[in-house]
Amino acid sequence: MTSPMIDLRSDTVTKPTAAMRHAIANAEVGDDVYSDDPTVNRLEQMVAEQLGKAAAVFNCSGTQSNQMAVRAHCAQGDEILIDESSHIVNYEAGGAAALSGVSLRVLRGRGGLFDVADLEGMVRPDNPHYSITRLVSVENTTNHGGGRVWPLAQMNRVADWAHDQGLQVHVDGARLFNAVTAGGYSAREFVKNADTVSVCFSKGLGCPMGSILVGDAESIRRARRARKLFGGGLRQAGMMAAAAIYALEHHVERLAEDHANARAFAEAVSTIDGVQLNVSDVESNLVFFGIEPKLGTAAQLSALLLKRGVRLNSMGTQRLRACTHLDVSRADVLRAAELVRECVSEGFGNLKDAATSAYSAR
Ligand SMILES: Cc1ncc(COP(=O)(O)O)c(C=O)c1O
Incomplete structure (x- = not known):
């Protein structure tokens, strides 16, 4: 008998457990584009509450969540300050430029982490020659940066600086619960000063698919519109939301x-x-x-x-x-x-x- 493969390529390769499949099979569903799916609604409310934000929108993937956030915060010609190793820069098929006309100004951080000293002087003056600096994006844990975990104080310094400059802050928290597990802070504490946060269910949490974007009501309203525009409107998605709820209850610890x-x-x-x-x-x-x-x-x-x-x-x-x-x-x-x-x-x-x-x- 050949022994099974040991698959260490990614945490996205996990298969749903029997108990998760049971939750999926038994989910109550409705048409989510009409806001009629009770399980999606429950998940959105649950995660918004957990992260201390007003609203949330469930969607297909981490990439989609991030691109919805880019679209929600930025207009064509705007610019994002972001670490050079980040997923948005390297692995989203140029989505910020292709979908929203937004450019990425990369920072040379360390392990995907950067600090106020890296940001100083990076906000462009109001001048017709320049793009408009609009958003700072933080990835926690960092992926290509090496699975590093942002310290809470560093996140707060960066977010305070951004807000002082009139910028918004997005957290790509594809692996936020890994960060929380290692970082000694709660998810809510970490994202307190962020305007939007994306979290993936299909990575360490072991779901077949799904991600959620949380934030203030206006950002999420805009993001929901972007989700539709990007072809991501969902129908009876409660089955996948049920997997996500199951994962939040059983797969975080x-x-x-x-x-x-x-x-x-x-x-x-x-x-x-x-x-x-x-x-x-x-x-x-x-x-x-x-x-x-x-x-x-x-x-x-x-x-x-x-x-x-x-x-x-x-x-x-x-x-x-x-x-x-x-x-x-x-x-x-x-x-x-x-x-x-x-x-x-x-x-x-x-x-x-x-x-x-x-x-x-x-
Ligand atoms: C940090 C980070 N953000 C976003 C994503 C995108 O997630 P998805 O593959 O669900 O689009 C990934 C995927 O690996 C990631 O590592």
């Missing part, structure tokens, strides 16, 4: 296990010769590590691991990412680390059929 598994994987992999990994950089469920070029490329290592039963993503020529989640155990991650060790010691630099695509945002 367990995120600590994913973080501990990520740490265990990182500790094991960090001792392999030729691997560059600082265990103290691992703050949530994402583990990024480098491999020395003399060993081969990340794509080659990832291709060899695939043959041995482990999937993980290459994130550039020498960088890989492993992501822990609901569907991998401690034994799985330790086995995966052992297989990385095996592959490194056997050598993979001559492998010819390595995947060439380094897409691995999720």
